[in-house]
Amino acid sequence: MNDLIEKAIADFILAARRAYDARIQTGNGGNLSVRIGNTGMMVVKASGVSFVDSAPDTVVVTDLEGRVIEGDRSPTRELLLHSVLYREFSHFDAIVHTHSPYAIAWSLSGKDIPPITKQSLLKLPGPIPVVPVDTPEVTTADIPKICALLKENPKRLAFVLQGHGIVALGRSAAEAEHLAEFVEETAQVAWLAAIGRNAGLIA
Numbered sequence: 001m002n003d004l005i006e007k008a009i010a011d012f013i014l015a016a017r018r019a020y021d022a023r024i025q026t027g028n029g030g031n032l033s034v035r036i037g038n039t040g041m042m043v044v045k046a047s048g049v050s051f052v053d054s055a056p057d058t059v060v061v062t063d064l065e066g067r068v069i070e071g072d073r074s075p076t077r078e079l080l081l082h083s084v085l086y087r088e089f090s091h092f093d094a095i096v097h098t099h100s101p102y103a104i105a106w107s108l109s110g111k112d113i114p115p116i117t118k119q120s121l122l123k124l125p126g127p128i129p130v131v132p133v134d135t136p137e138v139t140t141a142d143i144p145k146i147c148a149l150l151k152e153n154p155k156r157l158a159f160v161l162q163g164h165g166i167v168a169l170g171r172s173a174a175e176a177e178h179l180a181e182f183v184e185e186t187a188q189v190a191w192l193a194a195i196g197r198n199a200g201l202i203a
Contacts, residue, residue: 005070008034008043009056015096015173016045016054024184025051025098030165031076034173035086035093040064044082046073081138081146081167088147091154092169096176099165102187106130107162113187120186125155128183132162158183 012034019025019032028050034043041063045051049058060071064087066079076082082095106113112127129149133142138161149159150169157169158179166183170176196202 004037004039005041005043005061008036009059011094011173012043012045012059013054013056015094015177016051018174019096019098019177019180020050020052022181024100024166024181028053030096030098031078031082032097032173032177033076033082033086033095036061041069042082042086044075044079046071047076049073077137080140080143084143084147085150085169089150092157092171092176094170094173094176096168096170096173096180097165098168098180098184100180100184100187102191103128103160103166103184104163106187106190107160107164110162113160113183114190115186116190116193117186120182123182124158124186125153128186129156129159130162131159133164136164160187 012032016032028048030051031045036042041061043059043061046058046060060073060075061069062075063069064083066083068075078097085095107130110130112129114127115121115124131146150156158166160166166180168176168180168183170179193202
């Protein structure tokens with residue numbers, strides 16, 4: 001059991017620090033979690049801790065209902081999102097949520113992010129969906145539409161909460177973080193292309 005927890009924490013820390021270095025999540029916002037094998041537990045970011053400060057003593061172990069098992073800090077305020085997704089789905093074991101500026105800015109249009117680059121056309125199953133939300137945290141009212149989105153296409157492993165940020169899923173935290181970076185890059189290119197069209201530089 002300890003080996004599984006240590007492995008999950010190591011994966012968590014690697015992804016968290018990469019996300020901070022890539023500037024897709026600054027300050028102490030965003031959240032991240034890793035499912036701990038088949039134990040029915042997960043490692044989650046503590047509330048108020050920056051990704052760059054992630055360490056074994058700044059994470060919390062909870063069960064998949066969100067009850068704290070290990071750690072003396074409060075878990076992320078997005079605990080509901082993480083716990084429900086793990087209970088409902090088995091094809092990913094990590095969730096990375098970042099407040100990435102280009103993706104958030106694009107989401108305010110209410111339009112899905114288009115797979116505008118050749119790489120995104122190759123790697124993504126289609127446009128990156130934007131999910132309308134009305135509150136700073138995902139609520140029980142938001143969960144059905146998020147789950148429906150993922151059940152509709154199991155290859156869809158990323159979406160953007162409108163005005164809030166990217167949610168990326170993966171078999172590992174490192175894989176989910178790479179996808180979050182890719183979503184932000186795709187949103188940035190989409191913005192630049194839209195600006196270019198408005199300026200008459202792109203047909």
